[in-house]
Amino acid sequence: MSYAYLFKYIIIGDTGVGKSCLLLQFTDKRFQPVHDLTIGVEFGARMITIDNKPIKLQIWDTAGQESFRSITRSYYRGAAGALLVYDITRRETFNHLASWLEDARQHANANMTIMLIGNKCDLAHRRAVSTEEGEQFAKEHGLIFMEASAKTAQNVEEAFIKTAATIYKKIQDGVFDVSNESYGIKVGYGGIPGPSGGRDGPSASAGGCCS
Amino acid sequence: MYQWRKFEFFEEKYGAKCAIPEDDDVVEKKIQCCSSGRGKVVTGFDDGVVCFFDRGFKFNYAFQPHSSSVLFLQQLKQRNLLVTIGEDEQLTPQQSALCLKVFDLDKMQPEGSSTTSPDCVGILRIFTNQFPEAKITSFLVLEEVPPILLIAIGLDNGSIYCIKGDIARERITRFKLQVENSHLDKTLSAVTGLGFRVDGQSLQLFAVTPGSVSLFSLHDQPPRRQTLDQIGCGLNSVAMSDRSELIIGRPEAVYFYEVDGRGPCWAFEGEKKLLGWFRGYLLCVIADQRTGKHTFNIYDLKNRLIAHSALVKEVSHMLYEWGNIILVMNDKSALCIGEKDMESKLDMLFRKNLYTVAINLAGMTIKEYGKILIEHKPVETIQILIRLCTEDGDKKGLSNGVYMSMLPSPVDFLSIFIHHPQSLMDFLEKYTNKVKDSPAQVEIHNTLLELYISNELNFPSMREKGLHLLKSAWPPETEHPLYDVDLAIILCEMNAFKDGLLYLYEKMKLYKEVIACYMQAHDHEGLIACCKRLGDSVKGGDPSLWADLLKYFGELGEDCSKEVKEVLTYIERDDILPPIIIVLQSLSRNPCLTLSVIKDYIARKLERESKMIEEDRQAIEKYQEDTLAMRKEIQDLRTNARIFQLSKCTACTFTLDLPAVHFMCMHSFHLRCLGDNEKECPECAPEYRSVLEMKRNLEKNSKDQDRFFQQVKSSKDGFSVIAEYFGKGIISKISNGSASGPRSGTVSSTSGF
Secondary structure (H helix, E strand, O other), X not given: OOOOEEEEEEEEEOOOOOHHHHHHHHHHOOOOOOOOOOOXXXXXXXXXXXXXXXXXXXXXXXXXXXXXXXXXXXXXXXXXXXXXXXXXXXXXXHHOHHHHHHHHHHHOOOOOEXXXXXXXXXXXXXXXXXXXXXXXXXXXXXXXXXXXXXXXXXOHHHHHHHHHHHHHHHHHOOOOOOOOHHHOEEEOOOOOOOHHHOOOHHHHHHHHOOO | OOOOEEOOOEEEEOOOOOEOOOOHHHHOOOEEXXXXXXXXXXXXXOOOOEEXXXXXXXXXXXXXXXXXXXXXEEEOOOOXXXXXXXEOOOOOXXXXXXXXXXXEEEEEEEOOOOOEXXXXXXXXXXXXOOOOOOOEEEEEEEEOXXXXXXXXXXXXXXXXXXXXXXXXXXXXXXEXXXXXXXXXXXXXXXXXXXEEEEEOOEEEEEEEXXXXXXXXXXXXXXXXXXXXXXXXXXXXXXXXXXXXXXXXXXXXXEEEEEOOEEEEEEOOOOEEEEEEEEOOEEEEEEEOOOOOOEEEEEEEOOOOEEEEEEEEOOEEEEEEEOOEEEEEEOOOEEEEEEEOOHHHHHHHHHHOOOHHHHHHHHHHHHHHHHHHHHHHOHHHHHHHHHHHHHOOOOOOOOOHHHHHHHOOOHHHHHHHHOOOHHHHHHHHHHHHHHOOOOOXXXXXXXXXXXXXXXXXXXXXXXXXXXXXXXXXXXXXXXXXXXXXXXXXXXXXXXXXXXXXXXXXXXXXOOHHHHHHHHHHHOOXXXXXXXXXXXXXXXXXXXXXXXXXXXXXXXXXXXXXXXXXXXXXXXHHHHOOOOOHHHHHHHHHOOOOOOHXXXXXXXXXXXXXXXXXXXXXXXXHHHHHHHHHHHHHHHHXXXXXXXXXXXOEOOOOOOEOOOOEEEOOOOOEEEHHHHXXXXXXXXXXXXXXXXXXXXXXXXXXXXXXXXXXXXXXXXXXXXXXXXXXXXXXXOOOOHHHOOOOOOOOOOOOOOEOO
């Protein structure tokens, strides 16, 4: 299928926070209560539409276990967006966010759009991290924030699409050189050339010099 | 370390005593290389001998293609050729001893008395002046369109020498590819693995070194190189999947590559001694870091399970032949491992209550072999599929909802019926009979409609079934049917399925399309009946159909007096098309219609209308007289004095006495009879008030546009509504001034003193 842009995403976060389930809910619209531990890095894809343009999301679902951390790191490069996931019922997964963020900042490109997701918000009675804390963390680190549930599908669609919309906006603003695939963005056949023609000159040149 | 569930879906075949036969000759020799194909396993030894083995490692024959060592060999599949690389005697010290030879195994040439050897159809020196010598680390032959071969030879310096052409006729070209050489360390630049990827016209070559993965696009001139990754792997840990992905094994994980770069990876830990791909399974010989022991694992990546796992001796080669995986060990023993049959696999899964896995497994297999099954045993296959998709057997306490979502959808199996529409119909009908609320209902209905309506299956009852499905899958209270309407219309249209089209158009309220259908078919009877049904605005129909109908008859160009007469009767009866002109205009275009057809209609119509005109005229006259009288009265009231001569009270009918009240309407009352209300004449007040009320109402309504339009629309004759509004002075605001009509009955009281 033809697309205007292809965005590469990566999903990161502690083991068991529901990364694979979020992906499965987004790509297949189903929930698997018992999910095998992800060994390595798998991927899924789906088409979405933003601003009437078909956009393909290629999503890399990583293993959360500490022992797979080095493999996961090698997938950061070339990702345009990241979903950083924690489990609102397990405090420690929230506490580890900083270390995940450090990984991302170190190995991904600086313009990567990061969405913070507090997953399992359907389990409100077991909540261990408040929504405000999540919001606060996101605000401090310049992330977009949402609470979601892979089980009920609440906010799953929104999280992926909002991230895509943010990336799309950055393209429109000329933050990315879309011809450089290391940003995790590919222009498709049905696509439009990037705004290199630059109506909005200042921001385009500002994006050009950051590498 | 987390691991997948382990199963024993594979077993050893031919017993444990499988080995490269050890006659006196073989004992001393070392196996250098192995290949297989066309029912044979081929080994190359370090003394230049090549041995062929039949099923079960029965020695077939041997010959000596090279004088010292056979380094690489490959048995081709399309043509019975064997390509070998080996050392021969050096003719001159400058020339390399390495030769590439191609043997035609179908042509045996008697050599001496006892042995036979195949015909050597080509000999090439690998290294020449332009292609200097280096150590060969990998070798791969691709069979292009016969007789063209493409031979890739990977070297330890990162070069790949390619030889392409018809070697038997010595029509060849040679070219060199070079991987990106960022490593000074020579051990990191050796080409350890090669993989061809053919996709239509495009031909690409993956090349792996310990420090990189590259892709060469060979259809570009010169070949274009792309570096896909900065990691790589050593010897023997490169394979191609059946979807033309490159697979490399590293100690931390197994990585997959597509042409656009690195794909998924699986973190199976341990040094990968050998890597392979067999019927959708990933094969790995893994060395344990601590114990040093070797494990052979077969992974089912789709179902996330280990389909076989066994400790093995040191494996030197991995082959696929006789439907099995063959592991050749360093000690020349061999292990044949074959897949168990589906039944025993499912049995194992059921025993462990792993139904989801079982269903996935069965579904995948059916998809793979279904086409063949359908061809030979259609009835049984359909039964299996039905059972698979509905699983009406034991549900083992699973709730129905969960169960349904686990079952494979029948849509997944449509492709296996590609040449058997009859069976497909059978299957889908049976399925829909069993499962009423399938999530794939729309797709199933679409497919069924396609089967019913398309002319492919020529049975008379098909169309009835199609119509029945069209109707039954569109419950009356729902807005959308359980199939794709557009698709259904296209189907009906393409296959000239009139009944279906009519039903759909009518359901979608596309009445014009409905009558267009009848018109196309020249079905006049149906056409009129249909207009009667759909042309009644009271029942939500569209009266303009009648106009279209007349227009059609008018343009028909043939005699249709009977029909026109009939239509006119209906039009006249329900007064559908008031302006006579439209009727005449519509019909006047048909030269075959004579005036006699419409004479009666027109005569009646004219008569009625002139009668109406006459009535209107009389009404106008009457109104004019009334108005005149009123004007006169007003004039009278303004200019002349009124003499109140009434001697009796209008209320109590007794003789008037003082104090008395006289009203201008010529009613007089005792003051006591009037009570408190002495401002208006109690006799005339109700009428006066109702007139005022009416006027107020009309004025209010005139501001309510919606009501006006609604009235115009719902009335048979919109003109009369508009005319009425004008007549009441509501639309034009002229009369809304201060000069309101005659003030009859307003008070002008006199009281006696």
